[in-house]
Amino acid sequence: SQQGEEDPQALSIQEGENATMNCSYKTSINNLQWYRQNSGRGLVHLILIRSNEREKHSGRLRVTLDTSKKSSSLLITASRAADTASYFCATLNAGGTSYGKLTFGQGTILTVHP
Amino acid sequence: NAGVMQNPRHLVRRRGQEARLRCSPMKGHSHVYWYRQLPEEGLKFMVYLQKENIIDESGMPKERFSAEFPKEGPSILRIQQVVRGDSAAYFCASSTGARGNGYTFGSGTRLTVV
DSSP: OOOOOOSEEEEEEEEESSSEEEEESSEEEEEEEEEEEEESSSEEEEEEEETOOOOEEETEEEEEEETTTTTEEEESOOOOOGOEEEEEEEEEEESSTTTTOOEEEOEEEEEEEE | OOOOOOSSEEEEEEEOOOEEEEEOOTTOOOOOEEEEEEEOOEEEEEEETTTTEEEEEETTTTTEEEOOOSSSSSSEEEEEEEEEGGGGEEEEEEEEEOSSSSOEEOOOEEEEEE
16 A cells, blocks of 8 residues: 555535545655645645644644654645645655655545535 | 746657657756656656756656656656556656755646557
8 A cells, every 4th residue: 555645535515614634654754745736737735744843834724743643634724615626645755765755645635615 | 937847738649659748847946756647546756856867766667668857958758659558647846855845846748648
């Protein structure tokens, strides 16, 4: 199985509600990043959290990292229809020959209904 | 600041032809990464390059695929004798190489093999 697995695979909510997506990984990491992808488009970097950080905020986004459980969560508060997209977590491993290589999860498809 | 530029956006090739995908990194970025995304899946790492050097090609198929990042000009991902299974979106990302920074992705090249 692969590093960086998100759940749920799909999430459908109403505008104004909060959306929470989870990500689990398997190896020691340098940092974990969240990306957003609109259908048929490229990825947009949302937020990066380092392995020595536990929580980070950016606007309506809140990311937590629990290295003991090898898991992270992305919370989008007060969701909007424009937040509809796929969300991916990606890990950068700590050291070794995998320097520079991001490992992506399968993604969570978020649908926000107006 | 034009971001990461990929071209073409869409590429259609017949089985057996060659596909050339180009990526110009962001200004100031000397590290380039290629990823492949199959439909409904996350991104899979292919290759990591710096100028004139391949750093990590562990995700690239041994046959028919090659990548370069010359001293001058864009990075090129080349797929020889394409097959239907090569149909995917190919994304390029660039970074400064500093591990604490997120990556900037291009909009991708969607390759369709007919």
